[in-house]
Amino acid sequence: xxxxxxxxxxxxxxxxxxxxxxxxxxxxxxxxxxxxxxxxxxxxxxxxxxxxxxxxxxxxxxxxxxxxxxxxxxxxxxxxxxxxxxxxxxxxxxxxxxxxxxxxxxxxxxxxxxxxxxxxxxxxxxxxxxxxxxxxxxxxxxxxxxxxxxxxxxxxxxxxxxxxxxxxxxxxxxxxxxxxxxxxxxxxxxxxxxxxxxxxxxxxxxxxxxxxxxxxxxxxxxxxxxxxxxxxxxxxxxxxxxxxxxxxxxxxxxxxxxxxxxxxxxxxxxxxxxxxxxxxxxxxxxxxxxxxxxxxxxxxxxxxxxxxxxxxxxxxxxxxxxxxxxxxxxxxxxxxxxxxxxxxxxxxxxxxxxxxxxxxxxxxxxxxxxxxxxxxxxxxxxxxxxxxxxxxxxxxxxxxxxxxxxxxx
Amino acid sequence: xxxxxxxxxxxxxxxxxxxxxxxxxxxxxxxxxxxxxxxxxxxxxxxxxxxxxxxxxxxxxxxxxxxxxxxxxxxxxxxxxxxxxxxxxxxxxxxxxxxxxxxxxxxxxxxxxxxxxxxxxxxxxxxxxxxxxxxxxxxxxxxxxxxxxxxxxxxxxxxxxxxxxxxxxxxxxxxxxxxxxxxxxxxxxxxxxxxxxxxxxxxxxxxxxxxxxxxxxxxxxxxxxxxxxxxxxxxxxxxxxxxxxxxxxxxxxxxxxxxxxxxxxxxxxxxxxxxxxxxxxxxxxxxxxxxxxxxxxxxxxxxxxxxxxxxxxxxxxxxxxxxxxxxxxxxxxxxxxxxxxxxxxxxxxxxxxxxxxxxxxxxxxxxxxxxxxxxxxxxxxxxxxxxxxxxxxxxxxxxxxxxxxxxxxxxxxxxxxxxxxxxxxxxxxxxxxxxxx
Numbered sequence: 001x002x003x004x005x006x007x008x009x010x011x012x013x014x015x016x017x018x019x020x021x022x023x024x025x026x027x028x029x030x031x032x033x034x035x036x037x038x039x040x041x042x043x044x045x046x047x048x049x050x051x052x053x054x055x056x057x058x059x060x061x062x063x064x065x066x067x068x069x070x071x072x073x074x075x076x077x078x079x080x081x082x083x084x085x086x087x088x089x090x091x092x093x094x095x096x097x098x099x100x101x102x103x104x105x106x107x108x109x110x111x112x113x114x115x116x117x118x119x120x121x122x123x124x125x126x127x128x129x130x131x132x133x134x135x136x137x138x139x140x141x142x143x144x145x146x147x148x149x150x151x152x153x154x155x156x157x158x159x160x161x162x163x164x165x166x167x168x169x170x171x172x173x174x175x176x177x178x179x180x181x182x183x184x185x186x187x188x189x190x191x192x193x194x195x196x197x198x199x200x201x202x203x204x205x206x207x208x209x210x211x212x213x214x215x216x217x218x219x220x221x222x223x224x225x226x227x228x229x230x231x232x233x234x235x236x237x238x239x240x241x242x243x244x245x246x247x248x249x250x251x252x253x254x255x256x257x258x259x260x261x262x263x264x265x266x267x268x269x270x271x272x273x274x275x276x277x278x279x280x281x282x283x284x285x286x287x288x289x290x291x292x293x294x295x296x297x298x299x300x301x302x303x304x305x306x307x308x309x310x311x312x313x314x315x316x317x318x319x320x321x322x323x324x325x326x327x328x329x330x331x332x333x334x335x336x337x338x339x340x341x342x343x344x345x346x347x348x349x350x351x352x353x354x355x356x357x358x359x360x361x362x363x364x365x366x367x368x369x370x371x372x373x374x375x376x377x378x379x380x381x382x383x384x385x386x387x388x389x390x391x392x393x394x395x396x397x398x399x400x401x402x403x404x405x406x407x408x409x
Numbered sequence: 410x411x412x413x414x415x416x417x418x419x420x421x422x423x424x425x426x427x428x429x430x431x432x433x434x435x436x437x438x439x440x441x442x443x444x445x446x447x448x449x450x451x452x453x454x455x456x457x458x459x460x461x462x463x464x465x466x467x468x469x470x471x472x473x474x475x476x477x478x479x480x481x482x483x484x485x486x487x488x489x490x491x492x493x494x495x496x497x498x499x500x501x502x503x504x505x506x507x508x509x510x511x512x513x514x515x516x517x518x519x520x521x522x523x524x525x526x527x528x529x530x531x532x533x534x535x536x537x538x539x540x541x542x543x544x545x546x547x548x549x550x551x552x553x554x555x556x557x558x559x560x561x562x563x564x565x566x567x568x569x570x571x572x573x574x575x576x577x578x579x580x581x582x583x584x585x586x587x588x589x590x591x592x593x594x595x596x597x598x599x600x601x602x603x604x605x606x607x608x609x610x611x612x613x614x615x616x617x618x619x620x621x622x623x624x625x626x627x628x629x630x631x632x633x634x635x636x637x638x639x640x641x642x643x644x645x646x647x648x649x650x651x652x653x654x655x656x657x658x659x660x661x662x663x664x665x666x667x668x669x670x671x672x673x674x675x676x677x678x679x680x681x682x683x684x685x686x687x688x689x690x691x692x693x694x695x696x697x698x699x700x701x702x703x704x705x706x707x708x709x710x711x712x713x714x715x716x717x718x719x720x721x722x723x724x725x726x727x728x729x730x731x732x733x734x735x736x737x738x739x740x741x742x743x744x745x746x747x748x749x750x751x752x753x754x755x756x757x758x759x760x761x762x763x764x765x766x767x768x769x770x771x772x773x774x775x776x777x778x779x780x781x782x783x784x785x786x787x788x789x790x791x792x793x794x795x796x797x798x799x800x801x802x803x804x805x806x807x808x809x810x811x812x813x814x815x816x817x818x819x820x821x822x823x824x825x826x827x828x829x830x831x832x833x834x835x836x837x838x839x840x841x842x843x844x845x846x
Contacts, residue, residue, distance in 0.1 A: 067592070090587065090592060091587050092592050124588065124589055125494075126498075126512075176493040177494075178496075178497045179495050179498055180495070180498025181497050193497055232497075281523045282525075285519060301525065306525060334503065334505055348503070354504075389503075391509060392503050393500040393501075393503065393509055
């Protein structure tokens with residue numbers, strides 16, 4: 001009755017049960033996020049159903065236990081790219097994974113080493129992989145040599161686009177490439193934030209050939225006479241006029257929203273700009289919302305009230321006011337940063353009842369946009385009110401509205 | 410009725426405290442002091458608006474100050490590099506109480522006074538501050554507990570000597586492997602480990618030690634154990650006791666090294682930013698006992714004008730912190746050094762209760778004749794710290810290095826001098842039972 005086949009099955013079941021148990025009992029998320037609320041990676045499939053991709057504390061596709069999950073990104077075809085950390089030689093080190101929400105397939109990306117024409121990487125932090133329009137993957141990683149580099153993996157080859165220690169034609173040296181700042185465009189250029197020596201912090205853009213353009217530089221004087229002091233994260237797209245990069249920055253006259261296109265830097269919004277009730281007094285340093293038509297959306301504060309604003313001709317127009325309720329009566333407690341997709345503005349928010357959810361704004365109407373189905377393991381318990389939480393600041397969305405995000409188990 | 414009166418009195422106290430602070434922040438700071446000035450109780454009114462009410466209390470009771478020019482304080486290069494690399498991806502969580510995306514370095518280097526979360530960001534910067542990112546072991550230090558008063562003779566109510574003040578951070582490590590995260594963090598969720606002890610003097614407290622774990626989980630309170638001489642037993646402490654001073658001294662664990670309670674158990678308000686006085690590059694290490702306030706501080710010492718962020722922290726009594734002793738702490742955070750030179754706490758009536766004051770030195774070694782702890786760059790060391798109960802006029806002043814201890818080097822920061830094995834209940838009991846390390 002207890003034949004070898006059943007014994008093997010029971011053993012496998014016990015191993016799985018052990019790992020599942022350990023996930024809940026012993027592993028309590030963090031490293032890249034100090035919160036249990038970011039222990040599971042979810043994505044929405046084509047039908048809007050929520051699919052669980054990976055969970056910290058559980059084995060990954062190669063049976064190595066995933067200790068931590070990084071910020072995901074969603075490619076144009078809905079593929080989810082993410083970094084995950086595992087324990088190697090008493091250190092936490094990261095790898096890149098690719099997942100297909102439609103099929104449930106997930107695999108670890110094999111990166112060529114230096115002997116294979118690649119590089120010897122020591123991935124100490126989330127590489128935040130993102131897909132480029134030609135199907136390549138860009139990410140940031142530490143090299144065993146001690147430098148950090150921005151890589152592009154395409155057709156099995158790993159190309160280093162920018163590296164710390166690299167000398168620019170003007171004599172400056174790339175001192176730091178900031179993790180989490182890399183934003184590829186659909187034409188191959190990649191915007192990122194970093195530090196140059198001398199001079200300091202800079203918004204930069206690197207081309208497919210590795211040529212670096214400095215878009216804005218700390219302490220540089222603008223035509224208005226003001227000087228940059230610090231920069232927020234960039235966002236990047238391609239419009240009919242070519243690559244367009246947007247970012248918020250602090251100057252010695254306050255905060256502002258800037259864009260760089262066709263070799264020219266432009267200030268689109270300043271701290272004193274009108275915003276309906278008064279004047280802008282704060283802009284979020286996160287990447288502004290930006291689409292291929294050049295539309296800009298930004299999280300900020302207008303005379304003491306937080307909101308999401310569309311930026312038009314130097315003025316900020318409210319689209320979400322934290323003090324107002326949505327059409328279905330939902331009240332906001334905290335707003336997240338806006339992103340564009342499918343011609344609409346999406347944002348995550350914590351509502352006044354303590355729930356987190358995603359919303360979109362289309363033609364002036366704010367709609368609560370939540371995953372339409374429970375994750376697989378919850379399907380049997382549809383009636384349960386104990387839905388997992390969503391860490392809205394981890395949301396990634398592609399141009400077709402497909403999303404991935406971290407949440408609680 | 411009685412309760413109503415109490416509530417009203419509390420509210421009035423709060424209102425008064427806030428009004429005073431608001432007035433203080435609104436008052437334009439004229440150049441009341443200049444480099445070369447020497448501050449005593451007689452001319453102490455010159456600094457009244459340039460220090461916290463608790464520090465001003467100490468000035469009035471004899472703590473003197475030598476005013477020196479403002480100096481630039483740089484972070485340890487590995488910490489600075491980590492900040493430049495990783496800070497841009499750090500966000501506050503959905504409830505804006507904890508952080509997401511933190512790796513190492515300072516989580517929020519850009520503080521914007523108009524940011525509605527500025528106060529919470531200041532406090533998280535304090536959690537992952539540059540002074541000790543990996544580990545620290547302060548070996549042998551001593552403290553006097555005295556009653557303070559102007560020109561009061563030094564009379565020691567109690568003398569304490571301790572073996573270790575040590576910590577190990579599992580996250581945000583920048584100088585000692587494993588970098589940036591100790592993998593143990595993924596198993597235990599511990600953010601940092603801390604051990605104080607064993608107490609070497611007085612004899613009747615010999616062996617007393619305290620062990621504390623901080624967890625990343627916002628809902629998991631600190632675990633704290635102590636070992637005391639009388640019972641000779643390991644005891645697990647209620648989290649609330651960390652806000653209380655016990656024994657004949659004035660420090661409470663929630664204000665060791667500044668503001669130190671579980672971050673998510675407080676609500677924070679950003680009161681403003683202001684130029685104020687602080688000691689960030691002390692002249693003396695070891696510090697010298699103040700001869701004019703009964704030995705309640707280190708003086709005369711160098712004080713300089715610093716740009717400070719001022720934040721209040723109030724316990725979330727209705728959520729997860731019902732028993733905290735104080736009604737609020739007011740944190741004065743140096744915006745360049747990222748360490749709070751002083752914290753004032755207020756009792757439940759809203760009246761000034763305690764002042765926690767630190768004297769820091771900026772140098773490449775903790776003492777001039779150091780032989781081991783020598784760094785290729787300057788870093789900050791806390792060389793003196795006092796906790797003063799302004800309602801009882803008692804103060805405990807600690808000297809780091811100690812005045813009467815055998816070890817003079819004292820501070821070993823980010824040198825791997827302690828590892829996780831040092832911070833176990835078993836190790837603490839062994840250490841405590843034999844009364845030495």
